[in-house]
Amino acid sequence: MTDTTTTLAELERRATSRRERPGYGHDALITCDRLVRVFSTDGVEVQALQGLDLLVQDGDLMALVGASGSGKSTLMNILAGLDTPTAGAARVAGCDLLTMGAKERLHYRRSVVGFIWQQTARNLLPYLTSAQNVALPMQLTGRGKNAARTARVDELLAMMGVADCRDRRPAQISGGQQQRVAIAVALANQPSVLLADEPTGELDSATADQIFGAFRRANEELGTTIVIVTHDQSVASEVRRTVAIRDGRTSTEVLRRTEVDAETGQESVVAREYAMLDRAGRLQLPAEYTESLGMRHRVVLELEQDHIGVWPDDQP
Numbered sequence: 001m002t003d004t005t006t007t008l009a010e011l012e013r014r015a016t017s018r019r020e021r022p023g024y025g026h027d028a029l030i031t032c033d034r035l036v037r038v039f040s041t042d043g044v045e046v047q048a049l050q051g052l053d054l055l056v057q058d059g060d061l062m063a064l065v066g067a068s069g070s071g072k073s074t075l076m077n078i079l080a081g082l083d084t085p086t087a088g089a090a091r092v093a094g095c096d097l098l099t100m101g102a103k104e105r106l107h108y109r110r111s112v113v114g115f116i117w118q119q120t121a122r123n124l125l126p127y128l129t130s131a132q133n134v135a136l137p138m139q140l141t142g143r144g145k146n147a148a149r150t151a152r153v154d155e156l157l158a159m160m161g162v163a164d165c166r167d168r169r170p171a172q173i174s175g176g177q178q179q180r181v182a183i184a185v186a187l188a189n190q191p192s193v194l195l196a197d198e199p200t201g202e203l204d205s206a207t208a209d210q211i212f213g214a215f216r217r218a219n220e221e222l223g224t225t226i227v228i229v230t231h232d233q234s235v236a237s238e239v240r241r242t243v244a245i246r247d248g249r250t251s252t253e254v255l256r257r258t259e260v261d262a263e264t265g266q267e268s269v270v271a272r273e274y275a276m277l278d279r280a281g282r283l284q285l286p287a288e289y290t291e292s293l294g295m296r297h298r299v300v301l302e303l304e305q306d307h308i309g310v311w312p313d314d315q316p
């Protein structure tokens with residue numbers, strides 16, 4: 001009898017502690033929890049996202065990389081509020097991207113996220129000057145009085161290093177300047193998150209560096225969280241965190257930190273690559289590792305004191 005009571009009490013205690021444990025990503029600005037997106041065309045299903053987990057903290061500046069077709073743009077479209085996932089959960093700055101109604105979605109796209117696309121022409125209205133392009137999002141949301149808006153427009157254009165483009169239309173400025181004006185447009189309504197899909201894809205490397213500098217300033221001076229999809233290795237290696245997507249899931253992550261040499265005082269950036277362990281305990285082993293050891297369908301796992309060993313199948 002006592003045993004049964006103890007067991008029940010213990011079970012209850014465990015259930016309560018599980019219920020009270022903070023949910024996955026409760027303190028993250030962006031939470032993607034087992035995100036799935038299936039596209040069906042002509043009866044053929046493509047699983048663009050296959051249970052993707054991703055957490056981004058407030059104030060992060062991070063890059064997303066991955067082969068063509070791995071699901072990067074699908075994820076960005078969902079985070080931008082332009083597409084809805086098939087299953088899973090996605091939350092950005094407290095907004096639930098699956099259950100949002102039309103009105104909330106409009107507010108989300110105008111004020112919570114800002115986006116910059118690869119095609120410079122997609123970011124700006126061609127018949128408006130840079131200043132008018134930056135002012136437009138504020139006018140649409142009725143934000144601020146005229147004088148305050150003008151001041152913010154000038155402040156953002158100056159921060160992005162394109163104050164001299166103020167009164168020119170997109171066709172009268174370079175592609176790199178257009179992208180920097182586009183960042184100012186995206187920042188106009190003080191979004192929590194900036195999303196950029198290959199923002200330097202159409203530009204040469206010197207111009208790409210300037211664009212990246214503009215993102216860094218937005219991150220450091222305004223505290224805006226920034227997620228950049230890029231193929232550009234130099235951009236990916238500039239950020240503290242690079243997450244790789246493979247087959248619709250996050251697969252590896254590189255974290256970089258600055259170390260100071262105790263003797264010389266010299267600073268150097270140290271990068272470390274991590275494999276992602278998803279919430280179900282799944283781990284994606286790099287193909288080059290498994291191939292080099294001939295690992296295929298089964299592997300042997302052994303729990304050691306401070307690591308888990310993975311060996312090739314020992315059965316004939």
Ligand SMILES: Nc1ncnc2c1ncn2[C@@H]1O[C@H](COP(=O)(O)OP(=O)(O)OP(=O)(O)O)[C@@H](O)[C@H]1O
Pocket residue numbers: 039040041046047048066067068069070071072073074075
């Ligand atoms: N609207 C759609 N209809 C059908 N399939 C789609 C659609 N959008 C994307 N896909 C498919 O989903 C998968 C992921 O595509 P996605 O565009 O997200 O990849 P990506 O990593 O952004 O690629 P890239 O680097 O080439 O832009 C691909 O197989 C793609 O063909």
